[in-house]
Amino acid sequence: MNSDISEVLLAEPRGFCAGVDRAIEIVERAIAKFGAPIYVRHEIVHNTYVVNELKAKGAVFIEELSDVPPGATLVFSAHGVSKAVEQEARDRGFEIFDATCPLVTKVHVEVAKLAKEGYEFIMIGHKGHPEVEGTMGQLSSGIHLVEDVKDVARVAPLQTEKLAVVTQTTLSVDDAAEIAAAVRARFPAVREPKQQDICYATQNRQDAVKIMSPQVDLVIVVGSPTSSNSNRLRELAQRLGTESYMVDSAAELKPEWFEGKTRIGLTAGASAPEVLVREVIDRVRALGAVSVRKMDGIEETIKFPLPKGLKLDDIPPPGHIS
Numbered sequence: 001m002n003s004d005i006s007e008v009l010l011a012e013p014r015g016f017c018a019g020v021d022r023a024i025e026i027v028e029r030a031i032a033k034f035g036a037p038i039y040v041r042h043e044i045v046h047n048t049y050v051v052n053e054l055k056a057k058g059a060v061f062i063e064e065l066s067d068v069p070p071g072a073t074l075v076f077s078a079h080g081v082s083k084a085v086e087q088e089a090r091d092r093g094f095e096i097f098d099a100t101c102p103l104v105t106k107v108h109v110e111v112a113k114l115a116k117e118g119y120e121f122i123m124i125g126h127k128g129h130p131e132v133e134g135t136m137g138q139l140s141s142g143i144h145l146v147e148d149v150k151d152v153a154r155v156a157p158l159q160t161e162k163l164a165v166v167t168q169t170t171l172s173v174d175d176a177a178e179i180a181a182a183v184r185a186r187f188p189a190v191r192e193p194k195q196q197d198i199c200y201a202t203q204n205r206q207d208a209v210k211i212m213s214p215q216v217d218l219v220i221v222v223g224s225p226t227s228s229n230s231n232r233l234r235e236l237a238q239r240l241g242t243e244s245y246m247v248d249s250a251a252e253l254k255p256e257w258f259e260g261k262t263r264i265g266l267t268a269g270a271s272a273p274e275v276l277v278r279e280v281i282d283r284v285r286a287l288g289a290v291s292v293r294k295m296d297g298i299e300e301t302i303k304f305p306l307p308k309g310l311k312l313d314d315i316p317p318p319g320h321i322s
């Protein structure tokens with residue numbers, strides 16, 4: 001029992017965003033409408049708990065479309081897919097539901113539109129992340145990935161008159177701004193998105209950590225190791241000088257992290273359900289926390305519509321994960 005902890009501060013907003021909520025609901029409704037199994041290409045969202053819950057309900061997660069039997073129903077994950085994957089899925093004749101976050105689709109649409117006008121692209125993002133593969137895969141060529149400022153010095157577009165920047169939606173806002181500034185310095189005529197590609201949920205969760213971090217001795221981020229936006233929250237707190245750890249569940253909390261700490265900050269990535277936050281709170285209470293205080297913050301009201309075919313009110317989402 002650690003008697004130093006007096007308070008837990010809960011970041012606001014935290015946890016599920018509208019894109020994650022929608023993606024999970026698509027899988028749940030597809031199972032309710034068509035029955036198990038429903039195949040999902042890649043983890044629907046990057047969270048172990050969510051994936052395991054959906055597996056228990058009848059979702060089968062695959063990476064290769066060749067692992068999906070003919071005639072099956074297939075859901076694309078919230079991260080989006082390349083044109084090649086989309087085409088292969090159509091060619092194989094699957095019933096497809098696209099759970100790509102509409103804010104990722106917006107980037108895809110922008111890339112397609114500008115490519116028609118002759119633009120080449122610099123994409124700011126993390127190599128190997130499925131969203132980056134999906135966005136870069138909207139084109140067969142002419143889109144170049146930069147992960148940091150050093151990459152900007154190396155990138156070699158074929159021309160510079162028609163060059164546009166796009167970014168992964170879940171980056172560090174500050175890192176992305178620094179990289180975008182380096183792109184601008186090297187290619188002054190570069191076209192930037194009217195509204196930044198980093199999504200509202202990523203921005204809001206990072207803003208909340210910026211407010212919370214200086215007020216606490218330790219920041220705990222609930223999120224899975226594969227979750228880009230969760231990793232960025234932990235890094236941000238650390239960068240602001242506050243010791244910070246990311247946990248996939250309360251079981252990963254280590255009592256020694258809390259030794260000598262008075263105030264604990266708690267947040268969750270956009271793919272981490274509130275139930276996991278509650279479990280962390282229970283564990284920190286058991287370690288001695290006396291009170292839990294929700295911080296003031298932006299209230300998110302955004303909601304994305306479900307795809308056609310899954311909108312029916314007569315398909316109840318059984319036991320929606322929250």
Ligand code: SF4
Binds near residue numbers: 078102229
């Ligand atoms: S983090 Fe942003 S881009 Fe990703 S699913 Fe949520 S709202 Fe969409």
